Amino acid sequence: xxxxxxxxxxxxxxxxxxxxxxxxxxxxxxxxxxxxxxxxxxxxxxxxxxxxxxxxxxxxxxxxxxxxxxxxxxxxxxxxxxxxxxxxxxxxxxxxxxxxxxxxxxxxxxxxxxxxxxxxxxxxxxxxxxxxxxxxxxxxxxxxxxxxxxxxxxxxxxxxxxxxxxxxxxxxxxxxxxxxxxxxxxxxxxxxxxxxxxxxxxxxxxxxxxxxxxxxxxxxxxxxxxxxxxxxxxxxxxxxxxxxxxxxxxxxxxxxxxxxxxxxxxxxxxxxxxxxxxxxxxxxxxxxxxxxxxxxxxxxxxxxxxxxxxxxxxxxxxxxxxxxxxxxxxxxxx
Amino acid sequence: xxxxxxxxxxxxxxxxxxxxxxxxxxxxxxxxxxxxxxxxxxxxxxxxxxxxxxxxxxxxxxxxxxxxxxxxxxxxxxxxxxxxxxxxxxxxxxxxxxxxxxxxxxxxxxxxxxxxxxxxxxxxxxxxxxxxxxxxxxxxxxxxxxxxxxxxxxxxxxxxxxxxxxxxxxxxxxxxxxxxxxxxxxxxxxxxxxxxxxxxxxxxxxxxxxxxxxxxxxxxxxxxxxxxxxxxxxxxxxxxxxxxxxxxxxxxxxxxxxxxxxxxxxxxxxxxxxxxxxxxxxxxxxxxxxxxxxxxxxxxxxxxxxxxxxxxxxxxxxxxxxxxxxxxxxxxxxxxxxxxxxxxxxxxxxxxxxxxxxxxxxxxxxxxxxxxxxxxxxxxxxxxxxxxxxxxxxxxxxxxxxxxxxxxxxxxxxxxxxxxxxxxxxxxxxxxxxxxxxxxxxxxxxxxxxxxxxxxxxxxxxxxxxxx
Numbered sequence: 193x194x195x196x197x198x199x200x201x202x203x204x205x206x207x208x209x210x211x212x213x214x215x216x217x218x219x220x221x222x223x224x225x226x227x228x229x230x231x232x233x234x235x236x237x238x239x240x241x242x243x244x245x246x247x248x249x250x251x252x253x254x255x256x257x258x259x260x261x262x263x264x265x266x267x268x269x270x271x272x273x274x275x276x277x278x279x280x281x282x283x284x285x286x287x288x289x290x291x292x293x294x295x296x297x298x299x300x301x302x303x304x305x306x307x308x309x310x311x312x313x314x315x316x317x318x319x320x321x322x323x324x325x326x327x328x329x330x331x332x333x334x335x336x337x338x339x340x341x342x343x344x345x346x347x348x349x350x351x352x353x354x355x356x357x358x359x360x361x362x363x364x365x366x367x368x369x370x371x372x373x374x375x376x377x378x379x380x381x382x383x384x385x386x387x388x389x390x391x392x393x394x395x396x397x398x399x400x401x402x403x404x405x406x407x408x409x410x411x412x413x414x415x416x417x418x419x420x421x422x423x424x425x426x427x428x429x430x431x432x433x434x435x436x437x438x439x440x441x442x443x444x445x446x447x448x449x450x451x452x453x454x455x456x457x458x459x460x461x462x463x464x465x466x467x468x469x470x471x472x473x474x475x476x477x478x479x480x481x482x483x484x485x486x487x488x489x490x491x492x493x494x495x496x497x498x499x500x501x502x503x504x505x506x507x508x509x510x511x512x513x514x515x516x517x518x519x520x521x522x523x524x525x526x
Numbered sequence: 527x528x529x530x531x532x533x534x535x536x537x538x539x540x541x542x543x544x545x546x547x548x549x550x551x552x553x554x555x556x557x558x559x560x561x562x563x564x565x566x567x568x569x570x571x572x573x574x575x576x577x578x579x580x581x582x583x584x585x586x587x588x589x590x591x592x593x594x595x596x597x598x599x600x601x602x603x604x605x606x607x608x609x610x611x612x613x614x615x616x617x618x619x620x621x622x623x624x625x626x627x628x629x630x631x632x633x634x635x636x637x638x639x640x641x642x643x644x645x646x647x648x649x650x651x652x653x654x655x656x657x658x659x660x661x662x663x664x665x666x667x668x669x670x671x672x673x674x675x676x677x678x679x680x681x682x683x684x685x686x687x688x689x690x691x692x693x694x695x696x697x698x699x700x701x702x703x704x705x706x707x708x709x710x711x712x713x714x715x716x717x718x719x720x721x722x723x724x725x726x727x728x729x730x731x732x733x734x735x736x737x738x739x740x741x742x743x744x745x746x747x748x749x750x751x752x753x754x755x756x757x758x759x760x761x762x763x764x765x766x767x768x769x770x771x772x773x774x775x776x777x778x779x780x781x782x783x784x785x786x787x788x789x790x791x792x793x794x795x796x797x798x799x800x801x802x803x804x805x806x807x808x809x810x811x812x813x814x815x816x817x818x819x820x821x822x823x824x825x826x827x828x829x830x831x832x833x834x835x836x837x838x839x840x841x842x843x844x845x846x847x848x849x850x851x852x853x854x855x856x857x858x859x860x861x862x863x864x865x866x867x868x869x870x871x872x873x874x875x876x877x878x879x880x881x882x883x884x885x886x887x888x889x890x891x892x893x894x895x896x897x898x899x900x901x902x903x904x905x906x907x908x909x910x911x912x913x914x915x916x917x918x919x920x921x922x923x924x925x926x927x928x929x930x931x932x933x934x935x936x937x938x939x940x941x942x943x944x945x946x947x948x949x950x951x952x953x954x955x956x957x958x959x960x961x962x963x964x965x966x967x968x969x970x971x972x973x974x975x976x977x978x979x980x981x982x983x984x985x986x987x988x989x990x991x992x993x994x
Contacts, residue, residue: 195974255617259976281617281956281980308955308984491901491982493908 197486200225200252200282201243202273203265204233207287207314210471211262212241214482221486225252228265249273253280260489262482263287264314267360271300274499278307283489285482287314289368290502292360294510297503304499310488313502315372318495319480320473322444326435327376329442336439340416341377343370344432346425348469350403353395361401362388362421363509363516370407370419371508372501375526377435378411383523384508385410388516392424407512428466429473447473500526533751533932538815538822539775539783540896540917542903547912547928550992555943558991562950567597569954572613576601592625595961600953605632607972610958619980621952621967622960626777626813627834629920630882631972637838637878644874651869659868662876666844669880670818672830675846676855677868681808681833682710684845685771687862688829689714691845692769692802694854695828700744702759702770702801705732706934707750708778709771709806709831717745721934729935730755749933750776751784753791764799769829774819777809779937780923781916781966789825796828802851808833808843813968814919816885822919838879842872887971891920895969898922898978902985909989912941916966923966924948924985937964944992951988957981 199215201208201223208228215223223243228234234245246252249269252261253276263273263286271291277284290313291297304311317323330338347366350356359365363386375381388402396403403424409417422430433444446466454462467473481496488494504526511522535541567574577598580587586594593599601613608631610618623629630637644650648658663675678684689712693699701714705726709715718726721735726747732755734747744766746759760767774789776782796803805827810819812835820827828851833843846852854860866872899915899922906913912928925931926941926948945963952959957980959967969978 195976197976259974259979308980308987310983489976489983490979491984491986492904493986 196220196222197489198222198224198257198259200227200258200261201237202227202249202252202261202263202269203287204228204230204237205264206471208233208237208264210475210478211264211482212237214478215262216241217479218482218486221482225258227252250276253277253282255280255282258282260285260485266358267292271296274311275300275303277311278303278309281309283310283312283485285312285314285485285496286502288372288502289360289364289506289509290499291506292364294503294506297506301499301503310485310496311499312485312488312496313498314481315369315376315497315501315505316474316477316481317369317373318376318477318497319484320477321480322447323373323433324480326433326442326444330377330435330437334440335435335437335442338377338415338435338437340418340434340436341374342434342436343373343417343419344430345370345419346422346430348425348429350393350396350423353399356396356399356401359401361513362403362405362423363512364506366423367405367407367419367421367512368505368509370421371409371505371512372497373433374409374417374419375501375504375508376497378409378415378417379526380412381409381417381504381508381524381526382412383410383521384408384511384515385521386512386515388513391422396423402516405512405516409508429469430466431473534786535783535930536786536789536823538819538918539781540899541783541914541930542899543914543930544906544911544928546910548910549912550944551994552943554992554994555947559943559947559950562947562954565954566950569616570598570600570612570614572615573601574598576613593961599961600958607631607633608970608974608977616956619957619977621981622958622965623968623970624839625834625960625965626809626811626921626968627837628839629813629835629968629970630838630879631970632839634838634878634882634971636882637840637875640874640878641840641871644870648870648874650871651866653865656870658870658877659873662868662873662880665877665880666832666836666846669816670830670832670846671821671826672846673849674852674855675844676852676862677873678843678845678864679841679866680710680843681806681831682712683864684808684831684833684843685709685715685804685806686712687860688804688831688845688847689769689771690860691847691851691854692804692829694860695851696768696800696802698766698768700746700763700767702746702748702756702767704750704772704776704934705747706779706937707771707773707776707806709773710808713740714742714745715771716740717742718747723935723938729933749935750782751788751932753788753795756792757795760795760799760801764801767799767801769802769804770796771804771806773806773809774823774825774827775810775814775918777918777921777966779934779964780925780931781918781921782931782933782937783916783918784823785932789823793825793827802828804829804831806831810919811835812879812883812888813921816883816888819918836876836879837872838875840872840875841866842876882971888920891969891971891973894973894975894978895920895922897975898969898982901982905982905986905989909993911989911992913944920969921966922969947992948985948988951991952981952984955984955987957984
């Protein structure tokens, strides 16, 4: 009966494709505008998923054409596009990170706080059914008072040197997801202690970045959030979580594509390799992230992370970098 | 009270009261009101300047006193579809839509086309009969199932002439009106519009309140949904009463629905005491359904007044009804006059509106309205707000009372501070609902569900804010 929610997509790279596909697969949603400075990418995406292709992002900020915007363009464009969405009064779902420069984020903070549109940040892992289930069960008190949250995130292999050079470093590019996940469970973080390591990649070292890290976040009620990251893992995408409380523990293990086990002369109960990378592991979370965003746009109850969550993750990333460089614990005030 | 609360409303309307609610902190409401008024003033500086200029020439700086509020209203430079642009350069979602006159949307392309065509090749005024006016009348005759009608330029003219037609047809002079009912500026109908509670006696026997500047004649007032008092008035004064003027669905006190069977009982009483029943459908009309409220509730009045929604935003109104009540216009007992009546521009617009206002178009807008009311009901439940929703046709309202409002006294007992804050909250977030707290929103043909989602989102933020 109701008209579908019309989406404008800005950016048609790898993550842009994920969002375009999510919109196309979601009932009550349609892609009506697709923008990319690389207009061929926009055209190809529009052909596959629908919408009008354009090279100009600002073409999407037209409420006669779209009801909501998804931003999947490079990080330096995010804040300007959020600002344009506020001006055009069109709800926006913006990929993480919000920006690499906290000064720029803070300059926008007041405008975002006064905005009347939903400004949602793409921390999709909150919507992963496994992590989300842990969150719900922690909230329901199944493990009593949450004392410790352990997050292990290891990528299968480092991204290209070109990407790493502009990524903002491991904390703002990779650990940012874990900072948000930490805050999903323990919103009020008061300090950050981090160690950066150069264990295997001279390329990453040459960029002045780390290829592995451990971060300890302290919550206002003395909760411990422990994050371990590596830019490589020989056995695939390693994404695990433990939530530990005084009445028990909840744990999420890695996923394989099927539940098939191999038994032979040299081993038993052998699983296939883990799902290779985020597109496989988190595909469902992108769909659920979109559904939650649509709820927010419709004015329904919604748990979508917002501008302040995007800012908080960046504050934690900056604090972690500072801690790695100085060897000191850094206090934060979110 | 329990007996009253158990009363069912007419099934054509929609009302949902919450099962549970908790009060809102008065201190918090006052604090938010101060905060929101400060926000209003800091974001509407051009409207303030414009009001200063306008106030030098127009009393209150407005062209109708309804348009004014303190400290100053927002000034609009243009409107299209469902949106306004104000003098501060902001785009605002219009949910007032000219109190319903813009039901087809601002600058509706079919209306604009019809009026342009009339201007280009028909003319603006003949003061003679013409086929366009006849066609418009024939269309409304059929649509609203009325024997005869005449066009006027405003709701006030229509209600005035309807009263006169009733007087001429019955040979009586007095009228009965609903307490708190508004039917335009004609003197007898100005009685007990916004009457102060301390001057109007008890709810079961309201005293008519005559504002200073009017000369009303013999006017009786009765609470809406009260047939007991109505019959008593008719029994005691029926010999002098010409007409009972009533909005079938009261839309000048937010939205008040008739109790189930109320309007049928009113019809029977009017028949019994030979009093003309006039349905004022200036505000309901097409917004209430494809053939207006009367047909939707299944009660036929003797006379009906129409305006707003039938004219596509142009100054068109009408009154009409059963043959015997329009006969005084035919035989000259009640001349109906007016230079601009049924001029080619307004009737061209009316014909366009009649073509656009299909059952499908109205059903679609009503479905959007119902989905919006459903979404707001969920928020009311979620935040246990002392409020409820009412809807009729394409109109809807949140009423800041946890119990149903059935008449003026109930309406006066609703929380006006919360209503003001809720209205101002939307206004500061780009959503314009009518300036009076006694109005409702309208889903026009230009509004989409996505437009209405803005209202729902704003309401959710508002609920969160008042809960703290």
